[in-house]
Amino acid sequence: MAVTVVSVPKATAQIPLLPYLQTPSSVSNTSENQTVSEWIYLDGRPLFRIAASKNDLSERLENIQRNLQQINQDYFRSSTEELNVQIRRVNDLPVIYVNDKYLMTINAEDAKLRQVDSVTMANQIAGDLQKELGKAREERQTSSLIFQGKNAGGIAIAMILSSLLIYRYQRRSQKDDLEPISPSEEIDQPITTQLNQQKHQHLAEVKKRLFQLTQTGIWGSGSFVILGLFPYTRALQIALLVVAQIPIKVGIVVLGTYVAIRFSYALIDKFTTTLISGGVLLNSETSERMQLRVSTFSGVTKSITTLIWIGVGILLTLISLGIDIVPLLAGAGLIGVAVSLASQNLIKDAINGFLIILEDQYALGDVITVGDVGGLVENLNLRMTQVRDAEGRLITIPNSEIKVVANLSSRWSRADLTIPVSYQANIDDALKLITDVALEMNQEPFWKRQIVEKPSILGIDNFGDRGMMIRVWIKTQPLKQWDVAREYRRRLKIALDQAGINIPIPQQSIWVNNANLLS
Numbered sequence: 001m002a003v004t005v006v007s008v009p010k011a012t013a014q015i016p017l018l019p020y021l022q023t024p025s026s027v028s029n030t031s032e033n034q035t036v037s038e039w040i041y042l043d044g045r046p047l048f049r050i051a052a053s054k055n056d057l058s059e060r061l062e063n064i065q066r067n068l069q070q071i072n073q074d075y076f077r078s079s080t081e082e083l084n085v086q087i088r089r090v091n092d093l094p095v096i097y098v099n100d101k102y103l104m105t106i107n108a109e110d111a112k113l114r115q116v117d118s119v120t121m122a123n124q125i126a127g128d129l130q131k132e133l134g135k136a137r138e139e140r141q142t143s144s145l146i147f148q149g150k151n152a153g154g155i156a157i158a159m160i161l162s163s164l165l166i167y168r169y170q171r172r173s174q175k176d177d178l179e180p181i182s183p184s185e186e187i188d189q190p191i192t193t194q195l196n197q198q199k200h201q202h203l204a205e206v207k208k209r210l211f212q213l214t215q216t217g218i219w220g221s222g223s224f225v226i227l228g229l230f231p232y233t234r235a236l237q238i239a240l241l242v243v244a245q246i247p248i249k250v251g252i253v254v255l256g257t258y259v260a261i262r263f264s265y266a267l268i269d270k271f272t273t274t275l276i277s278g279g280v281l282l283n284s285e286t287s288e289r290m291q292l293r294v295s296t297f298s299g300v301t302k303s304i305t306t307l308i309w310i311g312v313g314i315l316l317t318l319i320s321l322g323i324d325i326v327p328l329l330a331g332a333g334l335i336g337v338a339v340s341l342a343s344q345n346l347i348k349d350a351i352n353g354f355l356i357i358l359e360d361q362y363a364l365g366d367v368i369t370v371g372d373v374g375g376l377v378e379n380l381n382l383r384m385t386q387v388r389d390a391e392g393r394l395i396t397i398p399n400s401e402i403k404v405v406a407n408l409s410s411r412w413s414r415a416d417l418t419i420p421v422s423y424q425a426n427i428d429d430a431l432k433l434i435t436d437v438a439l440e441m442n443q444e445p446f447w448k449r450q451i452v453e454k455p456s457i458l459g460i461d462n463f464g465d466r467g468m469m470i471r472v473w474i475k476t477q478p479l480k481q482w483d484v485a486r487e488y489r490r491r492l493k494i495a496l497d498q499a500g501i502n503i504p505i506p507q508q509s510i511w512v513n514n515a516n517l518l519s
Helices: 057-077 108-114 118-139 142-177 183-188 190-227 234-277 287-320 326-342 344-358 427-443 445-450 481-499
Strands: 035-042 045-053 085-090 093-098 101-105 367-370 373-380 384-388 394-398 405-407 413-421 456-463 468-476
Touching: 035 057, 035 108, 035 118, 045 057, 045 108, 045 118, 057 101, 057 118, 085 118, 093 118, 108 118, 118 142, 142 190, 190 234, 234 287, 287 344, 287 373, 344 373, 344 384, 367 384, 373 394, 413 427, 413 481, 427 445, 427 456, 427 468, 427 481, 445 481, 468 481
Parallel strands: none
Antiparallel strands: 035 045, 085 093, 093 101, 367 373, 367 405, 373 384, 384 394, 413 468, 456 468
């Protein structure tokens, strides 16, 4: 508890006294009979400390508070500036009187705070009272209030100018962040363009939060300083400091953690962009594949970075609140061992997920088949893989359960077609027609970008009940095999109809040897 006395002279209007503020006390032991200490405040400034047992401190503090308040009011309202601080001895203990009014008695516990005898401490407190009470009376004079008002005005002007400069710089920085990207760069390297855009977004967010923090610091610190200029508002300054101490600490840690996370995102995008631009990770044959892999690796890396920074933020918050984290870390270690033993499947999921990403078994946007299920990979992290099948079902697969996986879109894909041709058709004409349709489709600009290599007509692959089965392979860009196959089937059907070659249907021949049935 702190004793804060705010008094005004007769010539000025009085304001209600604020509640006395409580400040941290020094406790030598948790026992009720041990000595504790508290500060005595005058106009928001620490004056001296008193000591007593834990049970008696609040009563003694209240008595000194009441005595000092009465002395201040009488002194500030008096017409004379004379201040008489006396030290008298009562029962071999020094007693302090101010203008013949009792203030307090110095005991041995008080003297131990300054490591001096009680008489010496009484003289020191008397000197402090003589100085601080005179200063408090002088601060309440009209000339002093006018002077402090001018200082407050100067500080307010400086706050406004600083805020305007920061705002102007912020607007200019936002304009720089909105610079358009050249079309050639966007076409040539879409993955680097995407990473650069993400990096600029993260850096813009970091700048925005820093500008907000700067503006808050300017107005908050300026207002705090102005409150401390006047004796009537200095108690409010201390009150704000005590009340807002914990929220300010926690807010700074939270904002710092958020800024660190976004800045880490920007560094990850910058590092990846540098590797790709240098040709370390990207070439003309693997651009689409690298785009999928970079998206997966970037997302997982950012998730891990977020968890790390959140953990650091929690520890810093506990430290700022004065909590000893050493026992917590020791307990967390034991809990971690217990959790690891009870969560072996989660550990297996994490290890297998890390190997999947490291070895590039598949990435976001790939089409995979795992056992009896398959589909488009929509989510991939260290614990699980989520795929969307052809019917729209979202299938979740723990990474530890993935033993064998078939990737249908890794680096390139293939349209595997089986074309049935009737036994009555001329096979050479049919093969030439199938080849011409494939080559013609490969010459068109739109489909040429989808088809990687010249289509391969493998020939007759099988003799089936529907006819001769001709095998066709068309190598395509990842995930384009189905589009190419559909278009090729449509064109081939039109060409076969024009050439008079029928696509056979399954047929059966029935032999009847019974003469009666034949008649």
